[in-house]
Amino acid sequence: MALDNAAVLKPGTGYIYLADPDTAKPTVTDPLAPGPGWSNLGHTSLSNGISFGRDGDTPETLGSWQNPALRTTDPTITYTLTINALQASVETYQLYFGAGPEAVQPDGSFRIPARPTAQVRALLVIAVDGTVFLPLWHPRVSLVGSDAITFDPNALAEFPVTATFLGSSLLDGALGEWAVLGSGGSGS
Secondary structure, three states, X not given: OOOOHHHOOOOOEXXXXXXXXXXXXXXXXXXXXXXXXXXXXXXXXXXOOEEEEEEEOOOOEEOXXXXXXXXXXXXOEEEEEEEEEOOOOHHHHHHHHOOOHHHEOOOOOEOOOOOOXXXXXXXXXXXXXXXXXXXXXXXXXXXXXXXXXXXXXXXXXXXXXXXXXXXXXXXXXXXXXXXXXXXXXXXX
């Protein structure tokens, strides 16, 4: 692989958008306007950013008497993205507590369900580095709260939500598509 400075990203800002499950991949020309059907999740943590996770088996080496390292297995992997939402809004509560629109009460309060139900949505993350941006599209993710909410007087309250990538019929069972930066890339 050749060195390609244009393929290096310093994600100084970014945006998280949600849409109905299996919403088509937008053609992003403006990170603030990804297109119809996508709604901005709102403020997310600067200090904790977003983090991608990977959980699953490690490849196992299989061998023969003649070659002890003949092949490796293809492990099953689950990919996740943790978002630390900052807004104490209905949308954040629905994702964190695992509730649908029925949780919003007539007085505007939010009723926390006894048993959370993960919310399935399409996810679009746009990481921005100056005038360059990198769209990461996942047509189906399962979102639910993943860690404790902390009210720290020296920090903004955060609502950690984890998105688990799900297969989509739009991609023949694949999990998402990420733009490529640099020579031959599709990012901006």
